Amino acid sequence: xxxxIERKFLVRHDGWRKQLLSTTHLMQGYLASTxxxxxxxxxxxDQGRLTIKGATQxxxxxxxxxxxxxxxxxxxxxxxxxxxxxxxxxxxxRCCGHVWEVDLFAGDNExxxxxxxxxxxxDEDFERPSWLGDEVSDDPRYYxxxxxxxxxxxxxxxxx
Amino acid sequence: xxxxIERKFLVRHDGWRKQLLSTTHLMQGYLASTxxxxxxxxxxxDQGRLTIKGATQxxxxxxxxxxxxxxxxxxxxxxxxxxxxxxxxxxxxRCCGHVWEVDLFAGDNExxxxxxxxxxxxDEDFERPSWLGDEVSDDPRYYxxxxxxxxxxxxxxxxx
Numbered sequence: 001x002x003x004x005i006e007r008k009f010l011v012r013h014d015g016w017r018k019q020l021l022s023t024t025h026l027m028q029g030y031l032a033s034t035x036x037x038x039x040x041x042x043x044x045x046d047q048g049r050l051t052i053k054g055a056t057q058x059x060x061x062x063x064x065x066x067x068x069x070x071x072x073x074x075x076x077x078x079x080x081x082x083x084x085x086x087x088x089x090x091x092x093x094r095c096c097g098h099v100w101e102v103d104l105f106a107g108d109n110e111x112x113x114x115x116x117x118x119x120x121x122x123d124e125d126f127e128r129p130s131w132l133g134d135e136v137s138d139d140p141r142y143y144x145x146x147x148x149x150x151x152x153x154x155x156x157x158x159x160x
Numbered sequence: 161x162x163x164x165i166e167r168k169f170l171v172r173h174d175g176w177r178k179q180l181l182s183t184t185h186l187m188q189g190y191l192a193s194t195x196x197x198x199x200x201x202x203x204x205x206d207q208g209r210l211t212i213k214g215a216t217q218x219x220x221x222x223x224x225x226x227x228x229x230x231x232x233x234x235x236x237x238x239x240x241x242x243x244x245x246x247x248x249x250x251x252x253x254r255c256c257g258h259v260w261e262v263d264l265f266a267g268d269n270e271x272x273x274x275x276x277x278x279x280x281x282x283d284e285d286f287e288r289p290s291w292l293g294d295e296v297s298d299d300p301r302y303y304x305x306x307x308x309x310x311x312x313x314x315x316x317x318x319x320x
Contacts, residue, residue, distance in 0.1 A: 031212065032192035032199060037240050039192060039199050039212075050210070050226065052191065052199075054240055064236065066210065066226055076224065080197050080214055 004053075004063045005122055008142060010133030011113040016102050019129075021092040026103075029081030033145050040144075041068075041076045044090075048073030083148035084108060096127035108151030114142060164213075164223045165282055168302060170293030171273040176262050179289075181252040186263075189241030193305050200304075201228075201236045204250075208233030243308035244268060256287035268311030274302060 028042040040051045048070040054062035077085055086109065091102040098117050105112040115132060136142045141150065188202040200211045208230040214222035237245055246269065251262040258277050265272040275292060296302045301310065 031197055032194050034192050034242060036242065037191055050212075052210075052236070052240070062235075062239065064228070064232055066228060068224070068226060072224055075222075076212070079222070080212070082194060082196065 004061055005119045005124075006116050007119065007135060007137045009115045009135050009137075011102060011115050011131055012133040013131050015131040016091065016093045016095070016100070016115070016129065019093045019095050021094050021099065023092075024090045026088050026090050027077060027085050028144065029077045029085045030083045030145050030148055031076060031080050032082065038145050041073050041081070043070060043073040043077065046070050083145070084151065086144055086148050095129045098126055100129070105147070105152065108153050109147050110153065112147070112152040164221055165279045165284075166276050166297070167279065167295060168297045169275045169295050171262060171275050171291055172293040173291050175291035176251065176253045176255065176260070176275070176289065179253045179255050181254055181259065183252075184250045186250050187237060187245050187247050188304065189237045189245045190243045190305050190308055191236060191240050192242065198305050201233050201241070203230060203233040203237065206230050243305070244311065246304055246308050255289045258286055260289070265307070265312065268313050269307050270313065272307070272312040 024045050026042065026044045028040055031039040031041060033039075036055045038053050040053070042049045042051065048068040049065060050068045050073075051063060051065045053064075085107075087106040088103045088109070089106070091104070093100045093102050093115075101116045103114050103116070105114075114136070115129075117126060119126065140146055141155070184205045186202065186204045188200055191199040191201060193199075196215045198213050200213070202209045202211065208228040210226050210228045210233075212224045245267075247266045248263045248269070249266070251264070253260045253262050253275075261276045263274045263276070265274075274296070275289075277286060279286065300306055301315070
């Protein structure tokens, strides 16, 4: 069990491309979402992963993650996902002492770009890269589980 | 991914005790149950296990099962289970060419005894032990997910 502390931001421009470490194609879907937890399956490159997350408390939530065979992940995405599949390319970017994840969404969320950083403590200070936009950590529209249900293409007054 | 073919029966008497192979204490809870799948966590002796089962089709259903650390299993049972915890002692019994599982329930399902056998095909023939009672494979009341929600102590006209 891990406690995940992440902060999520919009992205103002693609200056992050100069600091690129790696790029991975990522598909994920939700098998179940209840008020107290979500069950996510992910295929990241050729690695499958099953993740159970407890309810969010502030910007922390309990998380249990297990590697699974990629063929299991693909089959669950095909047969058991209760939502649309989120399709994005994840760019790992080193900047200002942290590794950021910059996600470019495809499919129904095309046009959306989000940057996330994982922190060691809720109050940890960090330097903001020049390409970073507004923080959206607390905006439920940007939760992946919600992007699967209410994708960016259907938003009125898009911000990203 | 496995397809599980199981048949479930009531138990008429405890003649099975003479054929006992092993006994394990087992606690399980459900993290999520939707019309299309259930997510179950189990602590069996000192082994944790996470199981995702697709919707039942006849007596077959798709099943994905992964070992997890026992401390993760215990914590999920404590913090994330959406139902009561099922507490039972599982007896493995060899009889007539198959290994049967005879489950003695405790807690809110005290008094209930069920026997299960796993088969290789839906139409596989098998010999019925003398202690076997009526088949309940198709009776939803005996599904573990339902026993967690509507335990045996609350049934009217108990059968077991």
